[in-house]
Amino acid sequence: MxxxxxxxxxxxxxxxxxxxxxxxxxxxxxxxxxxxxxxxxxxxxxxxxxxxxxxxxxxxxxxxxxxxxxSPDFDSVAALKEHREKLLEKQRQLDQLIKNVNATILSAEGRMTMSDQEKFEGFKKKLVDDNEKKYGAEIREKYGDAAIDESNRKLINMSEKNYEQLQALEQKMFTLLAEAIETGDPSSEIAQQAADLHKKWLCFHWKEYNKDAHANLAQMYVDDKRFTAYYDKQKKGTAVFLRDAILIYTAKQQ
Amino acid sequence: MxxxxxxxxxxxxxxxxxxxxxxxxxxxxxxxxxxxxxxxxxxxxxxxxxxxxxxxxxxxxxxxxxxxxxSPDFDSVAALKEHREKLLEKQRQLDQLIKNVNATILSAEGRMTMSDQEKFEGFKKKLVDDNEKKYGAEIREKYGDAAIDESNRKLINMSEKNYEQLQALEQKMFTLLAEAIETGDPSSEIAQQAADLHKKWLCFHWKEYNKDAHANLAQMYVDDKRFTAYYDKQKKGTAVFLRDAILIYTAKQQ
DNA sequence: TTACACGTTTCCGCTGCGTAAAGGTCAACC
DNA sequence: GGTTGACCTTTACGCAGCGGAAACGTGTAA
The missing domain is CATH 1.10.1660.10 (Multidrug-efflux Transporter Regulator; Chain: A; Domain 2)
Known part of the structure; x- marks a missing residue:
């Protein structure tokens, strides 16, 4: 052929x-x-x-x-290992980048305490004129925090903790939702609390909150199979219930 | 100015x-x-x-x-959030890439069983002519395995497990080392076992093993502060002890 | 005056193609 | 035999963020 x-x-x-x-x-x-x-x-x-x-x-x-x-006698496994090292290095850099971006967002949103804000100023300066950037960056990234400036580390950890709080928030919403679903009433106090938590969770991800967009998203949780699968993971019908609760919640906002 | x-x-x-x-x-x-x-x-x-x-x-x-x-009235926080989304997407792609590379290395090194090898063939094909690659890739990646082809998932999980074994290996070396350090004798049976584990760990990362390189690396663990900090994390003097054990270990190889 | 340490503009190169533009080729149909 | 349309070809610009070099002007100190 x-x-x-x-x-x-x-x-x-x-x-x-x-x-x-x-x-x-x-x-x-x-x-x-x-x-x-x-x-x-x-x-x-x-x-x-x-x-x-x-x-x-x-x-x-x-x-x-x-x-x-x-060349058939070329050591492809060795090449792949080398390649993997590059990928891992990129991964470490990317992780660091994301942490820094998170820290910046938190700072800008005013979720930091004043003392953390001060640290952040130092962090900003450090980030920009990091003169020892090249020296052993890979190894430092790889083998950990030992060499990382202490105050920066605190800041980053703080931003991570905040992020964990966010995930805890989502978890809490799921828990509330599971309780609320027992009552069968999406307008119940507890279901509305879950919808409120969902809004809070959204606010961290969205540039700005808007109730219509919130309602639309809720509808999508039901329409799009992939979202439905995510919300129904623990219990079937959760996506539908959440949508109803959110529709009521958004409708109630003047 | x-x-x-x-x-x-x-x-x-x-x-x-x-x-x-x-x-x-x-x-x-x-x-x-x-x-x-x-x-x-x-x-x-x-x-x-x-x-x-x-x-x-x-x-x-x-x-x-x-x-x-x-423009000073530009919503920089919104821009950063959007930016973060891009970074997170990149991170997910990179993670997947690394998993695939690991699976390939394991396969090529013959650490897979025959039945896993067969799966790997399918995985390879899938990877190349993945025609539904675009459709909802982000959401699928984000919201999980529900939609991922079952055999592929097994393969990836296996590769992850294998990787965890590697980290367990390092952990085991640390444990042995802690024990060995009590005896104070780097030529003791237990210290030599730790050195052997270190070699095994290395072999996964290195393209090819070479005892001189091994000995050199051990020396670097002492000379480079950052490495020293890593190995002395649990207990001071570990880096020196490990170096001594490895020097004896490599010297004993004909 | 000469040297040299600055400054300037312009352009090619890197990766992995996408997307024209400008033109030949092949088969089928009228 | 002419036309159409689906193929094929080469050449070349564009993408991000500069690095590096060429070719040339300037400022200043010895």
Missing amino acids: EYTVQKLGALAGVSTRTLRYYDEIGLLKPARINSSGYRIYGEKEVDALQQILFYRELGVSLEEIKEIVS | EYTVQKLGALAGVSTRTLRYYDEIGLLKPARINSSGYRIYGEKEVDALQQILFYRELGVSLEEIKEIVS
Whole structure:
């Protein structure tokens, strides 16, 4: 079986541009070029492409994929381990970034105490003109807090604690909801408390609260199977009940 | 106080190229241009740059930073929340990537059973021609495994379990080490067992084992304060003891 | 005057393609 | 034989955030 760019592309789920690019950088050359200059691929190329796409899915760069697939005696496991290290490093950086963003949001929303605010100012400065940024950053990240400036660490931990509080809040809502569902009445005191908690939870995620949007979201919990699955995880019918409670809750707001 | 590009750059820790680029994209314009065409910055620009760099450290794009800093009534908290969502999405993708890479390494190293290997073949195929990749990927990732193909989930879980075993291995080494340190003898049976566990732990991370490299690393545990801090976390002197045990261990290998 | 340490603009390069533009080729249909 | 439309080709710009180099002007101290 022989394939032109479009056929191979359709088979493997990549664009023709991608195939031409892979040819250009020498990653996947066609089996031959026909008299009209068309690229013609064979079965061997199909297999090679599968392999290439597999590594691509793992986030390996095309340059490295080339090394891996071009020489059969290349140690691909070693390459993957090296690749994993890079990914882990990226993960650590990303985690740190998220913590910093969380801390900044909390600070900006005024949920910090004054003394924490002061620390935050220091943290901000530190973040910007961190002159020892490069020196051993990977190792410090990897092997922990020992070397991290103490006040910064406190701040970050605080932001984490706040985040945990948020998850606790969601948990509490679930608990209340489970109780409320026993009464069968979404307008009951307890169900309305759950709806209020849901609003509080939302406020941390949303840029600004709006009751119509809240109501719409509640409806989506029922309409979208994936959301329903999430809320019905503990008990079936929870999503519907929560929606009703929220609709009542939002309607009651003037 | 007035600054030229290089002075401001030195002050804030950025290159002159960066400052020129920020001028070019309209992110930070100099206060004025002098008669020779030099960019001249004032105190106001210093503050603005600090702010810009702060957001840059949080991983915000220059385009968004421009919006945030240019209009004072812009809702920066909302922007940061949006930014956080992007980061969280990236984090989920990265986590999945790492799991897949781990699974691949385990498979390639032959640590999988045959039946798991078969699953892995399916996993590989799935990974490459995942046609429903786009549909609701975020929500699926976010709200869990309900929709994830069962056999794949088993595979990933297995790879995670294997990874946990690795951490258990390190923990075991620490326990042994604590015991061994009581004897005070790094050549004792128990200390040598700890060194052996350390080697096993290493083998998962290293592309290939080599006793000289092992010995060198052990020495570094003592020389580099950050490593020392990690190993001495539970008990001071652990790093030195571990080094001695490893030096004896590697020396004994023919 | 000469050296050299600054400043300037302009442009290429990095990754992995997407998206034109401008043009040949192949099969089918009139 | 002409036309249409679905293919194919190459060339090249764009994306983010600069790094680095080339080619040239300026300020100042020896």
